[in-house]
Amino acid sequence: MATPIKEWSKLEVRAVVLFLFSKGTKPSEIHKQIAETYVEGAMSRSRVYQWCTWFGEGQTSLCDEPKSGRPKTSTNEENTTRVDELIRCDRRMKIREIALKLEIPKSTVHEIVHDTLGYRKVSARWVPKMLTEDHKLQRVEISQRLLQRCEQDNGDEDTTHTDVGTGGDFQANNNLFDNLITGDETWVHLNTPETKRDSMTWKHPSSPVNQKFLRFFAFHKKDLVCCIARPREGHLSLSGPPSGQGSF
Incomplete structure (x- = not known):
């Protein structure tokens, strides 16, 4: 055989x-x-x-006939341009929404967004306050004055100084920080604010980091601002707005 x-x-x-x-x-x-x-x-x-x-039936060709229908891949220049335009118009758009709008597979959209266009979805960075340049300058000046006072008060227990923040006077001692009061404020929401995941947007690695201030929320008219103050030694002070008011 x-x-x-x-x-x-x-x-x-x-x-x-x-x-x-x-x-x-x-x-x-x-x-x-x-x-x-x-x-x-x-x-x-x-x-x-x-x-x-x-x-x-009369066929003599030995080659496969061209197949009709959708090509094997939808990752082409036209779809890449369309996806990029949608993202630039709405950076919060989800891959599923892009696929439905353009009528192409989600796997193709994922490949275009991440591999071809180089996008990645990130959340805005939370910051407690949006400080202006004047605010930043004031903080630097006050910090410098505090440093100078620490140097002047070293070992001097009988000197009276003007308070940096309020203009009042206090008796200095060996530790200036015993006379300092720290404080902050926070919003107490009566509604459910937007989550961090809801605020995620598409960006390139070279794009600047987004920042998101708390006032970005749609505040309820009855939301409250609470102020918190505490000395180094003593009780915590918590205060809110007058009755009937939503904020200070």
Whole structure:
């Protein structure tokens, strides 16, 4: 028995089917001869019958016909441009929404957004206050004055100084920080504000970091501002707005 042919091509096997079919050989016999001549897997029984049907209908080409329908990939220049335009118009748009709007697969949108366009979705960075340049300058000046006072008060227990923040006087001691009061304020919301995940936007790695101030929320008319103050030693002071008012 001859050794089966190990190296073959699809066109070669199809040519054998066409040759045998043109001689009047039955499809079952064609498959038997191919199985004996070539290694297993050269052409299945169903494919032999399929090609015999096509040859019987008059087809002579051994090549596959072009397939109709959607191409294998939708990642092309046109879709890339459309996705980029949508993101630039609304940086909070989700991949699912982009896919529905453009009628392309979510996997394609994901590839375009992350691999082709280089976007990544991040949240805005929370900051307690949006300080102006004047606010920043005032903080620097006050900090410098506090440092100077610490140097002047070192070892001097009998000197009276003007308070940096209020203009009042106090008796200095060995530790200036015993006379300082720290404080802050916070909003008490009566509604559910937007979550950090809801505020995520698309950006490139080189884009500046977004910042989000608490006033970005849509405040309820009854929301409150609470002020908290505490000395180094003593009780915590908590105060709110007068009755009937939403804020100071």
